[in-house]
Amino acid sequence: MKATWEKIEKNLGVLEVEVDAERVAKAIDKAFNKVVKKANVPGFRKGKVPRPIFESRFGVESLYQDAIDILLPEAYGEAVEQTDIFPVDRPEVDIEQFGKGQSFKFKAKITVKPEVTLGEYKGIEVPAQKAEVTEEELGAELKRLQERHAELVVIEDEPAASGDIAVIDFDGYVDGEAFEGGKAERHSLELGSNSFIPGFEDQVVGMATGDFKDVEVTFPENYQAEHLAGKPAVFKVKLHEVKRKQLPELDDEFAKDVSEFETLDEYKEDLKKQLESRKADELKGAKENAVVEKAAANAEVEIPQAMIDSEIQSMIRDFDMRLRQQGMNMDMFLSFSGQTQDDLRDQMKNDAEQRVRNNLVLEVIAKQENISVSDEDVEEELSKMAETYRRTPEEIRGILAANGSLDSLKGEISLRKTIEFLVENSKEVDAPAEAAEEKSEASAE
Incomplete structure (x- = not known):
């Protein structure tokens, strides 16, 4: 097999390949052994049609595509290895010659791994830093651990504040009509988490247990439900309960x-x-x-x-x-x-x-x-x-x-x-x- 590689641009080139006629013949033989199993010829069982009769009835050309499918991947892989290139994308293959008694010629336009021209890579300067932990960082970590082990306590005599968990019912309307997914009962919402439509949580802040309120918001323009995107909505909200995180004391018992x-x-x-x-x-x-x-x-x-x-x-x-x-x-x-x-x-x-x-x-x-x-x-x-x-x-x-x-x-x-x-x-x-x-x-x- 002959293979040559010629660059036509920086990362693009053409691989020209010629496979000898003997391998073409073997590929056609393999194609025949595959195709004959499904060939219907009167007087013969599937898989038992003699080669001359098959070629006389269907023509040897009927085997070419299967033979190419068998031979092309093999020849392409060998040619890539022979020319020592590194393709990074599927090749654009152009079949130039294929037939019984002929060699197999094809060209492949290929994008290859680019050449790299190194600059300075030794002696690169980086800022000197030490793995020191400040008292502020230690305090922040302890605060985070306090938050993780906090208990939720029901607050009855204070309005909901940012950071509280509000247990609410809500029922949403757009243009006076209820919409799918706009209703829930006893939903736990962390105020300030920004998990609801912008503006919703801010309006729940200040509500007290048992309060009712109409919360007016506008769906974002890029909202996933296109029929609601950019539209104003009204949510009828009832606040059932306010829960607040109670942090444990930082003492020996906590440790x-x-x-x-x-x-x-x-x-x-x-x-x-x-x-x-x-x-x-x-x-x-x-x-x-x-x-x-x-x-x-x-x-x-x-x-x-x-x-x-x-x-x-x-x-x-x-x-x-x-x-x-x-x-x-x-x-x-x-x-x-x-x-x-x-x-x-x-x-x-x-x-x-x-x-x-x-x-x-x-x-x-x-x-x-x-x-x-x-x-x-x-x-x-x-x-x-x-x-x-x-x-x-x-x-x-x-x-x-x-x-x-x-x-x-x-x-x-x-x-x-x-x-x-x-x-x-x-x-x-x-x-x-x-x-x-x-x-x-x-x-x-």
Whole structure:
């Protein structure tokens, strides 16, 4: 088989392939063995029609498309490997010659992985930061834990305030007519959560137990139910009950209730260590992101749209999976958010492009620095995955092999090792005074 590759633009080229006549004949034979099983010829059972009679009745040309379907994927894969190119999209194939006794000639217009021209990637400067936990941050975490363990207490002699849980009946009308989904009884609504139509919760604030009120609102223009979008509505509301969070006291009893410690001081010390560890992980992640994005920004690469589209699809699949883990699906999310899938794709476009750019640059840096993935690296990763999923490393390897994902795992390990290389070769510098002041003010807030 002969294969030649010629670039016609930066990331676009033409692959010309010629397959010898002997392989064409074998592909036609395979096509005949497939088609003859369904051929109806008087006097013969299905699958028993002699080849000469079949060709005389239907013509050998009737086998060509099936033969091409058999031979083309094989020849294309071999040609890609032979010319050492990396397609990133489906090829546009043009059949130039195919027939009995002839070679098979075709051209494929292909978008390939782009070339990357590296810029500076060693010695990248990143702000020096320490995983220190301030008293304000420790206090905020304790406040959050208080909120989590708060009790709801019924308030009878005070009006509803922001942050309270209002137990209400509501009945909604548009143009004087009730509408589907606009009615509920004894619904618990957290005031200030912004989970209802804008303006609704604000008008419930101030109501007292037993009060009735007409709440007037306007549906947003992008509301998911198009027949209600932008229309004014009136909700007849009755407030049954007001519940307010009662925070537990921060004392030794609280520490005993929420931890294995006997005193609040012991618990605070342990909590501070947890926050320091969490902040260290966050700073490590931020440093990795900074060096990767700076290395990517310093490089030159023209990314094909096909690679961005593919990354967006991958991000949408991941997002859909997370939604399902939360008991939702994509259709429900789009309905609740008033968005379309095109809106979602537009929102993901910049992140997708950055991800593709980062990965392309990291791959080239790995090659430039001879960063390789050893069998020991793979075994270590398999052991970690086995521990996470409570399987044996052999089982994990088998699952990945069956899914064709072992090479992807090696790619992920390579990217991670390359990021570690960039971090090790980066320089920590003191943050500018203005940035340090801004960070201090943000922490105080």
